[in-house]
Amino acid sequence: MRRPAPNQPAEGWWRVIRVVPFAMTAVVSAAVPLAWAAGGKSATKLVNVADTRSLPPGFSKFIADVYNDNLLLYGLLVVAVMALTGLILGVILDRGLVLLGLNLGKLPHHE
Amino acid sequence: MDALTIFLPIAGIQFSILILLLIGFTVGVCGGFFGIGGAWIVTPALNSFGFPMSYAIGSDLAHMGGKSIVSTIRHGKFGNVDLKLGGSMIVGTTVGIEVGARLVMYLERIGLAEDYIRKVYVVFLGALGSYVLYDYVSHVRASRQAASEGAAVPAPSKLARRLQRVHLPPMIRFSTSGVTCSLWLPVAVGLVTGVVAGVLGVGGGFIRMPALIYLVGCPTLVAVGTDLFEVMITGAYGAFTYGVKGRVDLIAAIWMLAGAAVGAQLGTVAVKYVRGYSIRLLFAVTIFIACASVLMKQLHFQRASSVLILSAGIAVSGVILGLLVAGIQRERRERANLARTNQGDWS
Numbered sequence: 001m002r003r004p005a006p007n008q009p010a011e012g013w014w015r016v017i018r019v020v021p022f023a024m025t026a027v028v029s030a031a032v033p034l035a036w037a038a039g040g041k042s043a044t045k046l047v048n049v050a051d052t053r054s055l056p057p058g059f060s061k062f063i064a065d066v067y068n069d070n071l072l073l074y075g076l077l078v079v080a081v082m083a084l085t086g087l088i089l090g091v092i093l094d095r096g097l098v099l100l101g102l103n104l105g106k107l108p109h110h111e
Numbered sequence: 112m113d114a115l116t117i118f119l120p121i122a123g124i125q126f127s128i129l130i131l132l133l134i135g136f137t138v139g140v141c142g143g144f145f146g147i148g149g150a151w152i153v154t155p156a157l158n159s160f161g162f163p164m165s166y167a168i169g170s171d172l173a174h175m176g177g178k179s180i181v182s183t184i185r186h187g188k189f190g191n192v193d194l195k196l197g198g199s200m201i202v203g204t205t206v207g208i209e210v211g212a213r214l215v216m217y218l219e220r221i222g223l224a225e226d227y228i229r230k231v232y233v234v235f236l237g238a239l240g241s242y243v244l245y246d247y248v249s250h251v252r253a254s255r256q257a258a259s260e261g262a263a264v265p266a267p268s269k270l271a272r273r274l275q276r277v278h279l280p281p282m283i284r285f286s287t288s289g290v291t292c293s294l295w296l297p298v299a300v301g302l303v304t305g306v307v308a309g310v311l312g313v314g315g316g317f318i319r320m321p322a323l324i325y326l327v328g329c330p331t332l333v334a335v336g337t338d339l340f341e342v343m344i345t346g347a348y349g350a351f352t353y354g355v356k357g358r359v360d361l362i363a364a365i366w367m368l369a370g371a372a373v374g375a376q377l378g379t380v381a382v383k384y385v386r387g388y389s390i391r392l393l394f395a396v397t398i399f400i401a402c403a404s405v406l407m408k409q410l411h412f413q414r415a416s417s418v419l420i421l422s423a424g425i426a427v428s429g430v431i432l433g434l435l436v437a438g439i440q441r442e443r444r445e446r447a448n449l450a451r452t453n454q455g456d457w458s
Contacts, residue, residue: 048357050120063361064120075354078173078361079347085365086177089372090184097380102439106190107383109289109330 122166122360130160134421135174135367139374140428143182144381145394146335147316148175148342151401152424153367159417166360169353173364176346178371182339185379191336193287193329196297201341203301204308204315211309229409232311233402240398243321247392271328288329288337300326316342317398324391331387374428381431384438397427 048071050064067074097104115128134156138149150171157167186192218227256262279293304322308315316338323334353359382390400423407416 051123052120054118055120060118060120060362067121067357067361071355071357074357074359074361075351078354078359078364079176079351081361082173082177082350082364082368083180083347085368086180086372087184089177089368090181090376093181093372093376094185094188097376100439102380102383103442104185104188104380104383106188107332109191109332110386 117362117366119360119363121357122163122170122363124161124163126160126162126363128366131363131366132370133425135178135370135372136374137370137421137424137428139178139181139371139376140378140381140431141374141397141424142175142178142316142339142342142371143185143375143378144335144390144431145317145378145397146182146186146320146338146342148179148346149316149424150175151317151404152420155404155417156421156424157363159414159421162360162363165358166363169350169356169358170360170364170367172346172349172353173359173361174367174371176343176350177364177368178375179339179343179346181372182375182379183336183343185376186332186336186339186382189332189336189379189383190287191332191382192340193285193333193337194340195283196285196288196290196323196327196329196333197337197340199283199294199297200301200319200337201344203298203303204305204319204341205301205345207302207305207307208309208315209305210302211306211311214306214310228310229405232405233409235307235311236398236402236405239318239321240395240402242325243391243395243398246325247388247395250388271324271326274326275328288327288333290328292327297327315345317394317401320394321391331390332382335382335390377435378428378431381435381438384441385434389434393427393430397423400427 048067050067052061052064052068055061055064063074063077066077116125117128118124119126134153138152141147141152142149150168153171153174154164154167157171158164162170183192215228274296275290275292277293277296279295281294282291283294284291285297300322301319304315304318307318319341320334320338323329323337324331327334329337350359350364354361401420404416404420404423407419
């Protein structure tokens, strides 16, 4: 693909397009080693079944049921819950720190 | 005490909420301050309290992703996250981890992996800690000499400046870091740190942070923030892949994240009150402790090694919190003095 000359209207799109393969390479190359690190075959001693018999209905029971029913969904649930919890706690605690009256603006990068 | 013990249905064990909160808080403070994930504290700590190892690794990765979001938000507001640099490094890092993992497989095939890797780990940690400490001492000496002569303090990291001068297109300006260099420099640094992380079987945060300082030439605070950005991405994917394999106890991860979020926020704000070189000094001490812990494991003192790493983590986070409290008090005093001076000017 030939890069358009600067100041042409397509330049903005060119910028977007050239980021796509870079981002895809990043995601795919991030996937391989981490999948490797997680191990190949499951250990034979471990059985992926959560004991829900003594659990009262609630969040724990819901998680355990998802775990028992569909591990792919469970993997997605883990990422979604962690990201959402991190985001919510991050925003709330950030507001809390502002209430303490601290100056939380940009920092000079002195050494 | 029983009220604070919960049943973790996925790991299949009873576990204390307090321990989860404590481990999370400790690693949150250290992670926010140093820009690391802290798997080398969490995994042995959980395991020594009875958590099965594979669940300890998976649950640690899950909470690490959430915790790094908390720290990255705050570091981002401080202007410490170089997204362009982090994005450039991630490809090299992940390819490097893959190469490192394959190297480990090869060492396993020839029967050298277990013993060899741990020895390399000890030597590597010792060398890294010694270099960071040497750099700190050199900087302090140079600063004192410069102060006595009335000269400017010499710019640090000659190696980084030399590497930045390598003109290999495309040259990129990383404005947050204040660095202009070839795109291949962060990619190569990511690759090298990735290989080391892959061989040693760790996330790599504690290797990337000094690499960003000494090889790319980032200011310490930007190295910390940018490293956390990478930890956030790798932690999220690690959580997914371990989750799909059923090795994440989500309830345990949520409790740890609750402690870690508070710790991460405090650890991150603490960098505001500490100079970059002080972060490096404390980092060197932490690296030496990790080195001692691995050495003890090599000598088959498994339990003692876990106790050492957890108690050291608590001690280091205590020091960081002490620095934070002292910094806040200093800031308040200065503000009060300023207000008094202004009042005096008006009256």
